[in-house]
Amino acid sequence: MKLGRYVLALAAALLAVGGAGAQELVVGLSTPVTALDPHFHNLSPNNNVADHVFDKLVHKDAKEQLRPGLAESWKALDDTTWELKLRKGVKWHDGTEFTADDVIATIKRIPNVPNSPASFATYTRPITDIAAPDKLTLRLKTARPHPLLPNDLVAIRIVPKHIAETAKTEDFNSGKAMIGTGPYKFKEYVAGDRVVLERNEGYWGPKPYWKTVRLRMITNAPARVAALLAGDVQMIEAVPTADIARLQKEPRVTVSSAVSNRLIYLHMDSDRDKSPYVFDKSGKPLEKNPLKDVRVRKAISLAIDRDAIVSRIMEGQAQPAGQLLPDFFPGTSKKLVAPKVNQDAAKKLLAEAGYPNGFSITLHSPNNRYINDEKVAQAIAQFLTRAGIDTKLEAMPSNVFFSRAGKLEFSFFLAGWGAETGETSSPLRALIGTFSPATGMGQANRGRFSDDGVDALILTAMTNIDDTKRNLMLAAACDKAIGELQAIVPVHYEVSSWALRKGLAYTGRADQYTYAFEVRPAK
Amino acid sequence: MTVYVLRRLAQTLLVLAITSLLVFFGLYVVGNPVEILVNPVADEVERARAAAALGLDKPIVEQYWVFLKGAFTGELGTSFVFGRSAIEVIVERMPATLELAFLAMLISVTLGVPLGLYAGLKPKSWVSKTIMAGSILGFSLPTFWVGLILILVFAVQLGWLPSTGRGPTVDVLGLQLSIVHWEGLKYALLPAINLALFKLSLIIRLTRAQVREQSLLDYIKFARAKGLPRSRVIGVHLLKNILIPLVTVVGLELVR
Numbered sequence: 112m113k114l115g116r117y118v119l120a121l122a123a124a125l126l127a128v129g130g131a132g133a134q135e136l137v138v139g140l141s142t143p144v145t146a147l148d149p150h151f152h153n154l155s156p157n158n159n160v161a162d163h164v165f166d167k168l169v170h171k172d173a174k175e176q177l178r179p180g181l182a183e184s185w186k187a188l189d190d191t192t193w194e195l196k197l198r199k200g201v202k203w204h205d206g207t208e209f210t211a212d213d214v215i216a217t218i219k220r221i222p223n224v225p226n227s228p229a230s231f232a233t234y235t236r237p238i239t240d241i242a243a244p245d246k247l248t249l250r251l252k253t254a255r256p257h258p259l260l261p262n263d264l265v266a267i268r269i270v271p272k273h274i275a276e277t278a279k280t281e282d283f284n285s286g287k288a289m290i291g292t293g294p295y296k297f298k299e300y301v302a303g304d305r306v307v308l309e310r311n312e313g314y315w316g317p318k319p320y321w322k323t324v325r326l327r328m329i330t331n332a333p334a335r336v337a338a339l340l341a342g343d344v345q346m347i348e349a350v351p352t353a354d355i356a357r358l359q360k361e362p363r364v365t366v367s368s369a370v371s372n373r374l375i376y377l378h379m380d381s382d383r384d385k386s387p388y389v390f391d392k393s394g395k396p397l398e399k400n401p402l403k404d405v406r407v408r409k410a411i412s413l414a415i416d417r418d419a420i421v422s423r424i425m426e427g428q429a430q431p432a433g434q435l436l437p438d439f440f441p442g443t444s445k446k447l448v449a450p451k452v453n454q455d456a457a458k459k460l461l462a463e464a465g466y467p468n469g470f471s472i473t474l475h476s477p478n479n480r481y482i483n484d485e486k487v488a489q490a491i492a493q494f495l496t497r498a499g500i501d502t503k504l505e506a507m508p509s510n511v512f513f514s515r516a517g518k519l520e521f522s523f524f525l526a527g528w529g530a531e532t533g534e535t536s537s538p539l540r541a542l543i544g545t546f547s548p549a550t551g552m553g554q555a556n557r558g559r560f561s562d563d564g565v566d567a568l569i570l571t572a573m574t575n576i577d578d579t580k581r582n583l584m585l586a587a588a589c590d591k592a593i594g595e596l597q598a599i600v601p602v603h604y605e606v607s608s609w610a611l612r613k614g615l616a617y618t619g620r621a622d623q624y625t626y627a628f629e630v631r632p633a634k
Numbered sequence: 635m636t637v638y639v640l641r642r643l644a645q646t647l648l649v650l651a652i653t654s655l656l657v658f659f660g661l662y663v664v665g666n667p668v669e670i671l672v673n674p675v676a677d678e679v680e681r682a683r684a685a686a687a688l689g690l691d692k693p694i695v696e697q698y699w700v701f702l703k704g705a706f707t708g709e710l711g712t713s714f715v716f717g718r719s720a721i722e723v724i725v726e727r728m729p730a731t732l733e734l735a736f737l738a739m740l741i742s743v744t745l746g747v748p749l750g751l752y753a754g755l756k757p758k759s760w761v762s763k764t765i766m767a768g769s770i771l772g773f774s775l776p777t778f779w780v781g782l783i784l785i786l787v788f789a790v791q792l793g794w795l796p797s798t799g800r801g802p803t804v805d806v807l808g809l810q811l812s813i814v815h816w817e818g819l820k821y822a823l824l825p826a827i828n829l830a831l832f833k834l835s836l837i838i839r840l841t842r843a844q845v846r847e848q849s850l851l852d853y854i855k856f857a858r859a860k861g862l863p864r865s866r867v868i869g870v871h872l873l874k875n876i877l878i879p880l881v882t883v884v885g886l887e888l889v890r
Contacts, residue, residue, distance in 0.1 A: 145715045145716050145717075146716060146717055151717060152671075152715070152717070153672075153673040153676075154673070225687070226687050226688070226712065226717045227684070227687055227717070228671040228672070228684055228687070228688060228714050228715065228717070229671050229672040229673045229676065229680075229684060230680065230683065230684070230687075232680060232683070233673075233675065233676055233677060233679075233680050236679070280717050281718070284718075301800075302716075302723075302726060303727070304799065304800055305799070327798075327799055329798050329799070331798075333782065334785070334797060334798045335798075337785045337786070337789060337790055337797045337798070338789075338796075338797045338798050338799075340790045341785075341789040341790045341793055341796070341797045342793060343789070343796050343797050343798065343799070509669075509670065510666065510667065510669055510670045513666075513669035513670070514666035514669045517666075517669065528674070529674070531675055537675070541675070548677075548678045548679075551677050554676070554677050554678060555674060
């Protein structure tokens, strides 16, 4: 008995010593990085880690609004020329001075990274010419008016000129080329396990609170929660929805949530006259595709009880959606709200469209891509069946799902879209604009919705450099595409959550990033 | 004899060829890797570029040929996701895997053999019955559940051991090992115990069965009759003979 007590005391003493590193923050991330090269693989976990070491010309705040970064200011000189004033006196981690040449070299490197599975060239392609009139001024030229250039610059992590010109992806993984101007300096990387960082004392922005930061990758969600409860990590991201309620009651932990830029929506084949998965009630293929009728699309939207999905399936970790983005984002409509469920109105609309007895359809959904995706699709299938549209669900892994959806094999499916620009032109162009490689629109428009009026609104908006005017035009496009034509059926916006040990505070970010340099002691 | 060897070799080659075909084309029909790799925001130009960079734009037969050529020269290709050689990615994880396997085996042998011996020599005592009942739990409880419980008790409740991850490593003859010192061993302990549980039960039961069987054999009776001390009968004569099946099983289990 005595021995047992002694062992306990010893263990407690050891634990106290272990927890005394108040200057260190250990974070449990949900997904391992695939490479440290900030231009190799455009993947959120990679970008998240890179943002600690590498800085960008333009920053985004927690609500995705643009803020000055390495560029103190930017303005459009005319429709196709942008001038950026760079910050003075910024030093690289190796002590050399940051200049416009570094930016030019970075932009030249981005399209030429060998073997890149997902490159950042999408963001640099609009830039046709780049010049530096002096050391701290940049002039960017675009072929056509490109109002989102500052938003695109958020995705470009700046590296020093000599590294941009010589370093290979392996040099970043080995740490040799990990020189940035960001709030943290690189110290150690163990693939699939951890990244260790040390504070950059010469950082130009607000001084990060933690001297060292250890980003640990714990892919298993329950293990991540256990690590937080055990005190192995002080913060975790992507808290599983099933554990939120419990963690909120837990006295050792605080939970921080933020509605994200990811919309979960239903896409409908509104193009083909005969659609592969639409049948009459007896299972025979329908001659006419009912999804081409806007009344049917509206009936689908009205039959879904979004509040029930949010509270029951998502455990509050979502917000019912009535348009493409939550309404604090630029370019959203002030008129569109999430419709309340109304089965009678849905049935009436179906009858008006000529389907008083409904029809049957198959809903396709990924089962490992979005939070609770398959369960949400199941609930939607039940709501629709109740309204008279017999809905069968087929869920599959996302790699199969997306390659089949891309080949237009579905009639009706659930998917999601994260607007990484932080405004509505991203989902409008990708999901609703008519599919056309020439305009670059519709790359994820797998229902092939097409409306000339909506296209015209989007395309004119995108030639307008003036933010206020453009956003009004985009809002009008949303009103027409969703309110009038129901191009897609918005279901909900995902809410992302972080959990921290009591005494720490983090403002949840709409872009879902986990930045150790924004974690501070609670006041 | 030569004909026999040649025939067997030909059969092996055929089996290998069919397996490689099945695996390669099976993976291919399941889905398009480009869809998972590229950022969903990417446009058609970027998708085409990614496919070309990864060699996925070539006809599938040509892709298979590239894979075969690589396989014959011992080159397993480049991991799409990491952009590094696949072998390198696999070998990197090897030390951690081996460490866990050896630690688990060490635990199960050092505990399993003595416990099994005891249970075999005194089958009627309540201690032996407890050991045997425990071993039934050991191999019927699912490992993922035991793992969760171990984490809950030792990491979350008591806070004695870390819940996940690999500890700091030390360079030993070019290998990055973590179990050679306490800080690193702490991390390996919980997973190793969990892995050891099944093996431990197996060894206990095997040892007990062997002891029970061998104790009745003539050579043991004869050794006793000769007046040898009990410790020598068990430690030298009995143990030596029961080790034969044990070593075989330990070898098989280690590879698992």
